[in-house]
Structures are given as structure tokens and as C-alpha cells.
Amino acid sequence: MANTAAWLTSKGADLQVAPAPMPKPQSGEIVIRNQAVPLHPGDWKLAKGIIPIQLRFPAVLGNYTAGYVYDVGPDVTRFQKGDRVLSMSGFAVRGDNRYGAHQRFVLTSEMHTAHIGSTPFEVATSAISVYAAMSALILHLKLDRPYPGAAAKKESVLIWGGSSTLGFYSVQIAAQAGYRVVTTASEHSRAELIEAGATAIYDYRSPDILESLQSMGPYKAIFAATDSATDQMVIGSVLKAQGGGRFLTSMGLRPGVVLPQGVDAFFVQYMDDYFKPENALFTKWVFGEYLEGGLKSGAMKLGKVNIVGGIGNLQKALDELESGRVKAEKLVINPHLD
Secondary structure, three states: OOEEEEEEOOOOOOOEEEEEOOOOOOOOEEEEEEEEEEOOHHHHHHHOOOOOOOOOOOEOOOOEEEEEEEEEOOOOOOOOOOOEEEEEOOHHHHOOHHHOOOEOEEEEEHHHEEEOOOOOHHHHHHHHHHHHHHHHHHHHOOOOOOOOOOOOOOOEEEEEOOOOHHHHHHHHHHHHOOOEEEEEOOHHHHHHHHHHOOOEEEOOOOOOHHHHHHHHOOEEEEEEOOOOHHHHHHHHHHHHHOOOEEEEEOOOOOOOOOOOOOEEEEOOOHHHHOOOHHHHHHHHHHHHHHHHHHHHHOOOOOOOEEEOOOHHHHHHHHHHHHHOOOOOOEEEEOOOOO
16 A cells, blocks of 8 residues: 655645655554544644754654554554554654654554544544643643542642643643633633533633632643733733742743743643653553543543545645634544545
């Protein structure tokens, strides 16, 4: 069976669909026949050179996929051919085209893969954001791990941007750990966020947003899953009111934002955490227990997805992401549709 990929031939160039080598798995690796590839804002930013990762051209981008296990390498024990899975192939960390998800067959590792049971491939891809939420909340903000029946805590956590895919799973994870979760979103997303476990939801556009958030504090941790410069200044004021502190932002501190004295914002690359040897047990727990258990049992609340065609539609979909018009859903392609 032949492989096909969307090739980036130079920085900022449009993707070109052309044949690609069929990857071969080594020890601990599997090859996936991609059925659903979720797109991420980082994809177009990497293609345009905005993310400072040195690429070797031509390159095959993409970090996540869901599909059938097509081949398995030596020492693989959790998977066999034909299994339905979700995986983080991690091209952005590896820099190797074989691990780029924007193709029909992709190489990945057993450690970064989860069974999905009967969950539809495209729907399962929304859950890949769990890895980033886990990294942010547990490794960097030092919150407790989620587990069934966790006792309710008296501590509050603020998730700014709860309607984003990352925010949605962050709300879910923090609530499953027993925290009182406060989040920001529009009224349109209220029902989904309540179902995910949010205690209070405030419209980020409200003129009373600062007072509303302060009334629910103080906060043990603040995570901005998505934010603007204005949002970051509001978060800074929330922290100032409780004596200062740090918040984690997925966007980095916006240009021109000056935070109050005693308040700091920090940014991390979540994917990197899953390729560090010291995090091996954490990685196995996230993919092999939490993610796999939630998808196979159907207990995990899943985000919205929009299938936008095959590999030939990839450039158009990335352009749509860059425009900023995509809200509260994950764009997904199926490389075998064309």
C-alpha cells in the first residue's frame, strides 16, 4: 500500500501533496493508518516559521492522529495490527518526517498511544489535548492528579478560556481532581462546561469580569488555555488582589502587557515533557491509563470536531485556523478521503 503526504517545501510555502516513503517501525514503535488527523494552530505557525523550531525541508508536519494500527515493531506489547488508537507522534520534538502526521501512514511510539475502543476516530482526536492539559495542570502548576471519586477540595482553580479545546479538557481534569473550577467562556458554551465539571462560568467580555473572578478566589492555580493581551491584564489584577503569584499561559506573555508588581506569567512547551526520561511513568499513566480508560469506557466528555476533507484540503484548513475564525471546535482531516 502506498503512502502520500502533504509536504512543506520551504518556510511559508503552500503544502504539496506527493508520494512519501512507507515508515517501518523499530523497537517500541507502531505504524498507524491515519483515519483522522486533528489540526492545531501550532501547525500553521510552524509552517510560517513563527514557532522557532528549525525544520529540514521538505518536511511533513503534524503531531497527532487517530487510526488503525497498520504495523508493529519488536517489543510492542500493548498493540496489534487492526487496533483502533489515538496517538501523539510528536514531529515537533522529533524533527523526523516519518513522525509527521500529515500523511496517510505515520510512525509513532507505543508509549504515546492509547486504545480508543468504539469511539469514532474523528471524535477521539479532540481528546489529544489531554496531554497538554495534564502537563500544564499537574507538572507545571502542581495540582493533584484526577481520579474517580476524588473528594471535593476547598481550593479553587481558574481556567481562562474554557470553551477552547485545551480549556475544556483542563476544566474536566481539574474538576475530576476535586477542585472548585472557575472558568471564562461565552454563554454559548455554558452547558458543555457545566457538564465537564465547572463550578462557575463567567463571560470574559463582561465589564464585571474582574470583580466576578475575585469573588470566587483566591486561586490555587491559574491557567490561561487561550488569552489575549486584555485577558492577561485581567488575570494579573486577579493575582494582585490575592497578594501576587504566577499564571501559566499557553500563548506566552503578549507584547505590550505589563503585569502588576509581584505577578508573573510563564510559558512552557507541553509536548517536550512527554519525551523526557524522568517523565516516563507520568507519560504511561496519561496515555495508557487516563486517556485510554476514558475513551474506552466512554466516560470522558469529548469536544467538538469538524471534518474538513482529505489531505488535499489540508492547506485550506490551516489557512482557516490562521484566520482566527475557528472557535470551540477541532478541525480534522481524513488523509484517505482523497
